[in-house]
Every structure is written in C-alpha cells, then in structure tokens.
Amino acid sequence: MPQIALDPRKTPMMNAGDKSLEKSLIERCKQGDIAAFNDLVQRYEKRVFNFAYRMAGNYDDANDVAQEAFIRVFNSINTFRGDANFTTWLYRIVTNVYLDERKRQKSHLHTSLEDYVELDENTVTRQIEDGRPTPDHVIERIERDDLLHSAIQELPDYQRIMVVLYHTQGKSYEEIAQIMKLPIGTVKSRLNRARLALKEKLEPIRELFNL
Amino acid sequence: MKCEKAQELFSDHLEIALERPMVVAFERHLAECSACQHDYTSFKTTWQMLEMLPTIEPPKGFACDVVMEARMRREAERRAQTGWQRVFSEMFTSKLASRALATGFAVILAFFLSIQVIVHTPLRGIIGAWLVAAPRADVGKVAQQPGATGPAMAWLKSGLSFAVDSSGPGTGTGVFRLVLTPKDASAKRVRVYLMESWSPRFDEEGFKQANLVFEDDIGPNGQVIPFVIGRSREQQVVTAVIEWEHESRKFLEAVFVPTQVGQRSHGVSIRDADLYSALQEVSAAFGTMILVNADIKRAGSGINVESNSVEDAFYGVLKDSGLMWRPLSGSEVYIVERKIE
Incomplete structure (x- = not known):
C-alpha cells in the first residue's frame, strides 16, 4: 500500500525579524504600553478567535473566550518570562479560559462534563440523546463543515482541545504536549482516539456527501 | 495483528511514522480485514475534512x-x-x-x-x-459617558453630536473614543469606518477597503466607539468616517486623528494634493484633529503648501475652496466648514 504522508505540521515559522518584533511588543506590554498590546492582539486575534470558536462551538461564546483570554494575557504578561514560546503560553491561557468558562457553565447546568466518562482505555461519550440530524435534514439545511464542527463539539474537552490545536491551528505534537503539559505519547494516542471517535460520528453522513 | 492494534496505528501510518516491520504487519492486516480497510479509508477522509475546515473571521473591531x-x-x-x-x-x-x-x-x-x-x-x-x-472639559457630554475621562470636545452636526476623547490615563498611547449622541429622541442608523491609508477616498471604493468598526442604531443615550491607533505604525493619521441619516438625507463626516495629539513637527510640505490629503498632512504635521464634511464634491487638487505654522497651513490649503477653519478653544481640534457668505 503506498503511503502518502498527510500534512506535516504547518505552524508558520517566525523569522528573526518577526521574533524580535514580538519580543519588543511583549516588553512594551510589560511597561503598560496599550498600543503595543493592541498590536499584539491584532497579531494573534485570528488564531485565538478560531481556536476559541472551534472549542466553544459558537461565535458569541468564542468572542467571550477570546476576549477574556487576551485580557488575561494583558494582566499577567509580567509573569511571562520567555522560557516558552509566546504562542505556547497564549494557547495555554486560551485553553484555561475556555475550561474555566465550562466550569462556570457547569455550575448552572446539570448536563456537562460529567457526561464524559472514562469507561476503559477508550474515552466514550455518554450521550443523553442522539441529537444528530436525520439524513433528510442534513440534505436540506446543513453543510459538511457544520456537521464536522458539530461532531467536534461532541468530543470530550481534552480531545477537542487536541483536535483543534492539531488540525485547525497547525500545532505539532510537541507543541500540544507543551501547551497541555502532557507527555508527547499521551498526546499522540489521545489524538488518534479523538480522530477515531470523529470518524464514528461522521459515519452516518459520509455517504450523503459521497466521502 | 488484531483490529484494535491496527486502529491504534492509523495516525502513525498516515503520517509515515511507523517502523518498516510495523508497516508491513499493518498493511498485511488491512489487506485481510475489510472492516479495518473501510475504517482506515474513513479515518483518512475524516482527517482530510478536518484540514479543510474554514477559517473564521473575528468580529470587526x-x-x-x-x-x-x-x-x-x-x-x-x-x-x-x-x-x-x-x-x-x-x-x-x-x-x-x-x-x-x-x-x-x-x-x-x-x-x-x-x-x-x-x-x-x-x-x-x-x-x-x-x-x-487643572484641565477642564470644554463640553460635559463626553465626561458623562461611562469610562470617558478628561477633556473632550463635542460638535453638533445635522442631528448628531459627536466628540473625540483622547485624554485620561493612556494619553499618547493612541487610544481614542468617538462619542456619538443623537440630538433628538429618534434612533439613528450610524456607520463608522476607519481608514488607515494616506489620501483616503470617501467613495464606494474607499469604503470597501476601509475597516467598518461600527454599524448600529444609536439611541438617545448615545454610543461610545473606542478605537486604537498603534504608535509603531508608519501611518501617523487615521481617518474616522461617520455616516448617518438625518431628515432623509445622508451625511458623511471625516475626522483626521493623529496618533500623537499635540505633538508638532517642524512644519508641513504639501505637494500637488487634493483637499482631504492636504488636511490629513496638516493633521499629521501639527498633531491636530480635523473635522470636515467628507462629502465635498469639489475637493480640489494641486494644492501646494509649505508652512511651519498650523494657521498658515490651513490658510494655504483652504484659500481657494470656499471653506474656512476654526479652532475649538483649549483643544487640538479644528473644524473645517463652509464660509458664511
């Protein structure tokens, strides 16, 4: 069987000038320079917003998460020592903001993280009801991307974070391991399981889209 | 190889991360197991779909x-x-x-x-x-707005009062607030664009390239629209354009906002510019905010001015245009308007 490597990670490499500009913006932020903070936000807003959107599942919540994450960056920029990449630190903050928000919602809702339980080696989502649309419904009103997006939302938090970081943010296994403070082997195996879970969720619609 | 083990290797196989003996064992299993073969194909398709998810644009502003x-x-x-x-x-x-x-x-x-x-x-x-x-606010309107502090100026134009506040903590960092308040009880549909280019154009093409930072109905309580200008940018003036309707007429007003209000250079040298470009140069050179109707049909061209005083520069720019300028006392704001005949 011929092997075709899918997508070697494509995190854009920063050149020396970019790196130096980023460092200078961070230093100016530490001095309370609001214009530098504005530039820093503009530099990363698209990546952070997209990450938040795929995590939170909708535009409004993504806006809240992304905004709160940047404000947390501003308030704690003095604790960033530069040992890690700034983006690794930034993604960790976004992840934490998102998880905090989920916890806050959990205190208001009864159906939340408890719905995701570890049964054995494989993490299985315990569905309260099968909310997947019927095939007719699919043809009428939902596009493939929306279905995939919905399927991602059904993953447990930690799987979703990894899938989004890897597949929509272009992060490597090493970077995800740093962001989530996990061994790289754990990241790889959990991502494989997450993809398998997604595959299962997408099975009913695959034929409809001739995939 | 068992099916369970084969599934664990799906990602590694797709990424060509398996040792040769494992590749052989994996592919042999797939050749013999139609269920795993199907799963592997689906797995690969799922991966490809994930990579094709579209990018979402953050909201404007x-x-x-x-x-x-x-x-x-x-x-x-x-x-x-x-x-x-x-x-x-x-x-x-x-x-x-x-x-x-x-x-x-x-x-x-x-x-x-x-x-x-x-x-x-x-x-x-x-x-x-x-x-x-101690500095005092010339007009109380802005100071009443939540979060707005320090001196600010306000003007009334065709049913809409508006002000730009650049003071308070953070002065000089390029943080501004545009404050808009209708002068009657009816809500007004307002759009605010930011243009960062030199020689801004206030036509359809110009608005296409501009950054629409606000579009909504503004009620009697008014609206604070913040915007930030990065000091590190080469551009020294950002043009805010406000569009609204009053008594079935559309109005367009431009505010040239320099990044460093009050910071004057040695002078200005304008060569062969139209009216708006020339005013933008004056705004940048003298650190002044300039308010002007953005719908002037004969915006002129070929304006040449060399001056090291803001008054002379205004005189040179406006002398043949039928327009006059006036400063708002105690501020770095100038209004350009039609001469009273």
Whole structure:
C-alpha cells in the first residue's frame, strides 16, 4: 500500500525579524504600553478567535473566550518570562479560559462534563440523546463543515482541545504536549482516539456527501 | 495483528511514522480485514475534512474592544484601591529599587517644599492655583459617558453630536473614543469606518477597503466607539468616517486623528494634493484633529503648501475652496466648514 504522508505540521515559522518584533511588543506590554498590546492582539486575534470558536462551538461564546483570554494575557504578561514560546503560553491561557468558562457553565447546568466518562482505555461519550440530524435534514439545511464542527463539539474537552490545536491551528505534537503539559505519547494516542471517535460520528453522513 | 492494534496505528501510518516491520504487519492486516480497510479509508477522509475546515473571521473591531475592555478593567481596579494601596502596589513591582529610590526622593522634596509653602504662602492660595491650572472639559457630554475621562470636545452636526476623547490615563498611547449622541429622541442608523491609508477616498471604493468598526442604531443615550491607533505604525493619521441619516438625507463626516495629539513637527510640505490629503498632512504635521464634511464634491487638487505654522497651513490649503477653519478653544481640534457668505 503506498503511503502518502498527510500534512506535516504547518505552524508558520517566525523569522528573526518577526521574533524580535514580538519580543519588543511583549516588553512594551510589560511597561503598560496599550498600543503595543493592541498590536499584539491584532497579531494573534485570528488564531485565538478560531481556536476559541472551534472549542466553544459558537461565535458569541468564542468572542467571550477570546476576549477574556487576551485580557488575561494583558494582566499577567509580567509573569511571562520567555522560557516558552509566546504562542505556547497564549494557547495555554486560551485553553484555561475556555475550561474555566465550562466550569462556570457547569455550575448552572446539570448536563456537562460529567457526561464524559472514562469507561476503559477508550474515552466514550455518554450521550443523553442522539441529537444528530436525520439524513433528510442534513440534505436540506446543513453543510459538511457544520456537521464536522458539530461532531467536534461532541468530543470530550481534552480531545477537542487536541483536535483543534492539531488540525485547525497547525500545532505539532510537541507543541500540544507543551501547551497541555502532557507527555508527547499521551498526546499522540489521545489524538488518534479523538480522530477515531470523529470518524464514528461522521459515519452516518459520509455517504450523503459521497466521502 | 488484531483490529484494535491496527486502529491504534492509523495516525502513525498516515503520517509515515511507523517502523518498516510495523508497516508491513499493518498493511498485511488491512489487506485481510475489510472492516479495518473501510475504517482506515474513513479515518483518512475524516482527517482530510478536518484540514479543510474554514477559517473564521473575528468580529470587526475585535482588537479594539479587547484593548478598551482591558484598559477599563485596569482603571476600575485602580479606582477600587485606596490611595495607600495604590502607592504600595505601584512601588512593589519589578522595578522596586528604582521606584523606592524615587519615592524616597519625592518624600524628601515634598517635605522641604511643604516647609516653604507653610512659611511663605497661605495654604488656601495654593489649592486655588491648582484648581485654575487643572484641565477642564470644554463640553460635559463626553465626561458623562461611562469610562470617558478628561477633556473632550463635542460638535453638533445635522442631528448628531459627536466628540473625540483622547485624554485620561493612556494619553499618547493612541487610544481614542468617538462619542456619538443623537440630538433628538429618534434612533439613528450610524456607520463608522476607519481608514488607515494616506489620501483616503470617501467613495464606494474607499469604503470597501476601509475597516467598518461600527454599524448600529444609536439611541438617545448615545454610543461610545473606542478605537486604537498603534504608535509603531508608519501611518501617523487615521481617518474616522461617520455616516448617518438625518431628515432623509445622508451625511458623511471625516475626522483626521493623529496618533500623537499635540505633538508638532517642524512644519508641513504639501505637494500637488487634493483637499482631504492636504488636511490629513496638516493633521499629521501639527498633531491636530480635523473635522470636515467628507462629502465635498469639489475637493480640489494641486494644492501646494509649505508652512511651519498650523494657521498658515490651513490658510494655504483652504484659500481657494470656499471653506474656512476654526479652532475649538483649549483643544487640538479644528473644524473645517463652509464660509458664511
């Protein structure tokens, strides 16, 4: 069987000038320079917003998460020592903001993280009801991307974070391991399981889209 | 190889991360197991779909909203602190040593000055002098808006009052608030665009390239629209364009906002410019905000001006245009309007 490597990670490499500009913006932020903070936000807003959107599942919540994450960056920029990449630190903050928000919602809702339980080696989502649309419904009103997006939302938090970081943010296994403070082997195996879970969720619609 | 093991290897196989013997074993299993073969194909398709997910655009003005929210929260925190808490929180930062030294010096200086004051001047006179010197808002409108502080100017134009506030904490960092308030009870549909290019165009093409930062109905309570201009940018002036309707007529007003209000260069040299480009140059050179109707049909061209005074520059730019300028007292704001015949 011929092997075709899918997508070697494509995190854009920063050149020396970019790196130096980023460092200078961070230093100016530490001095309370609001214009530098504005530039820093503009530099990363698209990546952070997209990450938040795929995590939170909708535009409004993504806006809240992304905004709160940047404000947390501003308030704690003095604790960033530069040992890690700034983006690794930034993604960790976004992840934490998102998880905090989920916890806050959990205190208001009864159906939340408890719905995701570890049964054995494989993490299985315990569905309260099968909310997947019927095939007719699919043809009428939902596009493939929306279905995939919905399927991602059904993953447990930690799987979703990894899938989004890897597949929509272009992060490597090493970077995800740093962001989530996990061994790289754990990241790889959990991502494989997450993809398998997604595959299962997408099975009913695959034929409809001739995939 | 069992099916379970084969599934564990799906990602590694797709990424060509398996050792040769494992590849052979995996592919042999797939050749024999139609279920795994199907799963592997589906797995690969899922992967490809994930890579093709579209990118989502953040809302317009997202960065600006974040910056203003961060700044307002910090100000709120500062206000919540008592005077002594604030002094201590500012002292005990990473620059502790230098700040402690400066504070010590300030305390000693204040001690000697206070002795001078007590000996030579009645205390009441000192307080009075400080009050006279303190900056005052020329128009109260902006100061009433939540979060807006310090001096600001407001103008009334065709049913809409608007002001630009660039003061308060963060002055000089390029943070501005545009404050819009309808002059009657009816809500007004307003759009605000930011243009960052030199020679802005206020036509359809210009608006296409502009950044639409606000579009909504504004009620009697008004609306604060924050925007931020990065100092590091080469561009020294950002043009805010406000579009609204009043009595079934559409109005367009432009505000040239320099990144450094009040910071004057040696002068201005304008060559073969149209009216708006020339005003933009004046705004940049003299650190002045300029308000002008953005719907002037004969905006002129071939304007040449060389001057090191803002008054002369305005005279040179406007002399043949049928327009006049006037400064708003106590501010760095100039209004350009039609001459009264």
